[in-house]
Amino acid sequence: MKLMKMKEIKAFVRPNKVNEIVQQLKDNGFENMTISLAEGTGKFQDEKAFVSDKFAVTDSPVAKIEIVVYDSFVEKVVCIISKYGKTLNPGDGLIYVSNVDSVHRIKTGLETM
Template sequence: MKEIKAFVKPFKVNDIVHQLMDAGYPNITISMAEGTGNFQNDDPSISTHFSISDSPVAKLEIVSNKEDVEKIISIISEQGRTGNPGDGLIYISDVEKTYRVKQV
């Protein structure tokens, strides 16, 4: 099993999620966050109030079979692309084991 985490522009989430669901991947976790991107600041202190955040992002998380990873990445990339810098990032991690809460 693999975990796919994608950080994308919030206005692209609906397009991505609809395509993933249509392709048979309905189990998606979506979170809103803020990021700094390539933010550069000469001041070494960073505010805990996120005043340096310059980029709202949406995080999509999907756990899938290894065979489905390339298809999911393709959908996220195609639907999340704007053609501008900072479209997002996709991370792939191994999932060692999963448990259902009700079975533990």
């Protein structure tokens, strides 16, 4: 049995772009993802930024989209996130792509790749 290589894509995007990005991913067959809200720091500081009640060093709200796909789908997912996350302003975000060495089901403990 040939094992297919997988990648994890983490995208840090503007919170107001998440709904459109997620809808486009779903419309293109990418149903399974994790979305979380976070606070970040970086070169860009949002005009509406404030000192967080939880963290003294954050300066911008950010949403993180995490999705794992087969290698052959990475370019498509990255293109969707880039196209629908873009505002052409500083601070639009970043996309990271990493190798996934293995995936295990919690219920069975079995490797699924």
